[in-house]
Amino acid sequence: xxxxxxxxxxxxxxxxxxxxxxxxxxxxxxxxxxxxxxxxxxxxxxxxxxxxxxxxxxxxxxxxxxxxxxxxxxxxxxxxxxxxxxxxxxxxxxxxxxxxxxxxxxxxxxxxxxxxxxxxxxxxxxxxxxxxxxxxxxxxxxxxxxxxxxxxxxxxxxxxxxxxxxxxxxxxxxxxx
Amino acid sequence: xxxxxxxxxxxxxxxxxxxxxxxxxxxxxxxxxxxxxxxxxxxxx
Amino acid sequence: xxxxxxxxxxxxxxxxxxxxxxxxxxxxxxxxxxxxxxxxxxxxxxxxxxxxxxxxxxxxxxxxxxxxxxxxxxxxxxxxxxxxxxxxxxxxxxxxxxxxxxxxxxxxxxxxxxxxxxxxxxxxxxxxxxxxxxxxxxxxxxxxxxxxxxxxxxxxxxxxxxxxxxxxxxxxxxxxxxxxxxxxxxxxxxxxxxxxxxxxxxxxxxxxxxxxxxxxxxxxxxxxxxxxxxxxxxxxxxxxxxxxxxxxxxxxxxxxxxxxxxxxxxxx
Numbered sequence: 109x110x111x112x113x114x115x116x117x118x119x120x121x122x123x124x125x126x127x128x129x130x131x132x133x134x135x136x137x138x139x140x141x142x143x144x145x146x147x148x149x150x151x152x153x154x155x156x157x158x159x160x161x162x163x164x165x166x167x168x169x170x171x172x173x174x175x176x177x178x179x180x181x182x183x184x185x186x187x188x189x190x191x192x193x194x195x196x197x198x199x200x201x202x203x204x205x206x207x208x209x210x211x212x213x214x215x216x217x218x219x220x221x222x223x224x225x226x227x228x229x230x231x232x233x234x235x236x237x238x239x240x241x242x243x244x245x246x247x248x249x250x251x252x253x254x255x256x257x258x259x260x261x262x263x264x265x266x267x268x269x270x271x272x273x274x275x276x277x278x279x280x281x282x283x284x285x
Numbered sequence: 286x287x288x289x290x291x292x293x294x295x296x297x298x299x300x301x302x303x304x305x306x307x308x309x310x311x312x313x314x315x316x317x318x319x320x321x322x323x324x325x326x327x328x329x330x
Numbered sequence: 331x332x333x334x335x336x337x338x339x340x341x342x343x344x345x346x347x348x349x350x351x352x353x354x355x356x357x358x359x360x361x362x363x364x365x366x367x368x369x370x371x372x373x374x375x376x377x378x379x380x381x382x383x384x385x386x387x388x389x390x391x392x393x394x395x396x397x398x399x400x401x402x403x404x405x406x407x408x409x410x411x412x413x414x415x416x417x418x419x420x421x422x423x424x425x426x427x428x429x430x431x432x433x434x435x436x437x438x439x440x441x442x443x444x445x446x447x448x449x450x451x452x453x454x455x456x457x458x459x460x461x462x463x464x465x466x467x468x469x470x471x472x473x474x475x476x477x478x479x480x481x482x483x484x485x486x487x488x489x490x491x492x493x494x495x496x497x498x499x500x501x502x503x504x505x506x507x508x509x510x511x512x513x514x515x516x517x518x519x520x521x522x523x524x525x526x527x528x529x530x531x532x533x534x535x536x537x538x539x540x541x542x543x544x545x546x547x548x549x550x551x552x553x554x555x556x557x558x559x560x561x562x563x564x565x566x567x568x569x570x571x572x573x574x575x576x577x578x579x580x581x582x583x584x585x586x587x588x589x590x591x592x593x594x595x596x597x598x
Contacts, residue, residue, distance in 0.1 A: 116427045124508070131512040135523075142524045144470035165525060204464030206393060214468075214527055231464045236529040238398060238541040240389030264538035271389070271544070287395035288461045295400045295454040296385065299407075302450050303559060306443060307370075310566035317573035325580050 145214045148193035156219065164197070164225050165214040165233065166190045170256040173209055188213065188225070196224040206232035210256035235259065242271040354432050355572045362565050370566075373559035380552025388548045398545070400458040406553040407451035410560050411479060412514055414444035417564075418486065419511045422504035432568070434500035435575065437507065438490050439567035443560060445483035452476060463527060471520035472528035475513055482510040496575075 135142065145165030146156075156162055165188075172187035178200060185198045186209075197215055207213065212233035217226045237260050246269065247253040253260050260266070286292065384402030391398035418440045424433035455473070456466045467473065490496075490503035521530040532541045539546055 113427055120423065120427060120508070124511075127509060127512060131516075135516070139524060142471050144468070144524070144526050147525070204462070206462055206464075208393075229464075231468070231527060232462065233527050234394065234462060234529055236532040236540050238391050238394075238401070238532060238545050240542055240544065241392040242389075243542060244392035260540075262538070263540040267539060267541060267546070268543050287390070288397040291397060291457045291461050292385075292399050295403055295457045296381070298453055298457075299381075299403045299450060302446050303556075306446055306563050307559070310563050310570065313570040314566050314573075317570045317577065320577050321573045321580075324577065324584075
């Protein structure tokens, strides 16, 4: 004999299962539309038509940034890479503060006839690591990390690293951290 | 401190939102308690 | 006992299962009255420690500078936006399956507070995104799914209040809340399943946090404090809701009594 509570619970579970799988399937089918940007590899494999505006995302290749000036406006040209493929990008305007070699960026624009990317807007995409300047300096100095070349070493190697006391008065209070 | 305007806007917003919810809940509770005490003598504890 | 007896009388007009319906809210009022001051005190102390630590003593980020301090509000608000919705969904199951009388009231009160947390998450995220990413807003999967969460909260707030009968409002709201649960894993995993502008999580159950301890501690304090604060506000609002419902019941009973007396007087 099934109680009413039990029946309501089962109805709810069945509805949830149906709804969940419907949502999962539609997201699966739409996954390419949900993606915020196209990687250089995807761009090479499926090049979009000329003048189609899309977002290109990847890392700024080390040593590729050239800054200039065009009629008072700052310009920048650099290469964006995902490790497998690389795309040249040209941009006129102000770059975000976080822009640097090795940084992730997402640029909105379209392909020029020569295959380079003409950006109208460049956004910086920072990663999920948060560290004080002193730790970043220590990692760079010891040769464990070059921010221009890629991601920092595993978090467990640095997230409890002792920060060299730079000025004593600020560091007294955060010793417990 | 860098980006001070953004930081103070974020902290100020947090104080305003949290404060509003806290004060509203507090006042609403007080009103309900008073009202209930006025019409239900048994509720006075 | 006295209270339960009067409650039975009161609710007999609407539903029948009187004793069960009002017994729990009575106990809730007594219990929550004792817990609430502690919740509020813990919330205030922990949040002040967390935010003060984060604002003045935690180190700045090596590339984000001091803007990283927005994290101590943004991340707890984001966690509360999602976990508040989970609380709403649990209340909805209790309401739909077990017809728990308190769950309806709690769900009704969680909605606005959750919407507030989601608003805070979106607004502080915007204030963080402008100086760091270079944009107030982008339509990536994480930001969009959190905006959908905000609209789900708003829809729930409107729906539970849209019916003349509170029970029907609660039922409709509970169904909406449960349909919206699909959005929670989408929010959580959006940054892993699809490419987004928003970075993936720094703190996970499996790996070492990709955040320096000097930043992690104030974040945890702030998150714990804000969670207590969320709970305290929901408990206070639910207490008010329970008392308001009792007031409505008493007024209704009094009106019925008076009408009955008038009828009798007219008949005799």
